[in-house]
Amino acid sequence: MKRAKQKIFQDYIARQGLKSTRQRDIILDAFLSSDRHLSIEELYLKLRAKHPNIGYATVYRTLKLFAESGIAREIHFGDGQTRYEHVSEGEHHDHLVCTGCGTIIEFENESIEKLQDEVAVAHGFLIKHHKLELYGLCAKCRP
Secondary structure, eight states: OOOHHHHHHHHHHHHTTTOOHHHHHHHHOOOOOSSOOEHHHHHHHHHHHOOOOOOHHHHHHHHHHHHHHHEEEEEEOOOOOEEEEOOOOOOOOEEEEETTOOOOOEEOOOOHHHHHHHHHHHHHOOOOOOEEEEEOOOTTTTO
């Protein structure tokens, strides 16, 4: 799957008339190797130790390109930071967001998906896409 996303991104870059650069490749590899919802700063700090020549602005612009190309999605959890997650064709998940420590847990629940479809049908509504984010305290933060 990693190679497929790399190809999608390289094809997108070429269509946009942009050059493939070593810095973009390094950022792409770091992003695709992560299993977290990364903010620009988190990815920048992750890269900075090994690649001090990659600047914050480069990481910012590259993550935007990932989203434009369709391999990443921008997500906002109400904490003022834009985070990025991988996008996989046909895959969908929802999020539990801890308001105490910021932990983000992905989950899938077929009953919730079915209920959403039933509600839409009952109202004559065609769902194009949706997101479900539940906010509360994780097990570590609960009193």
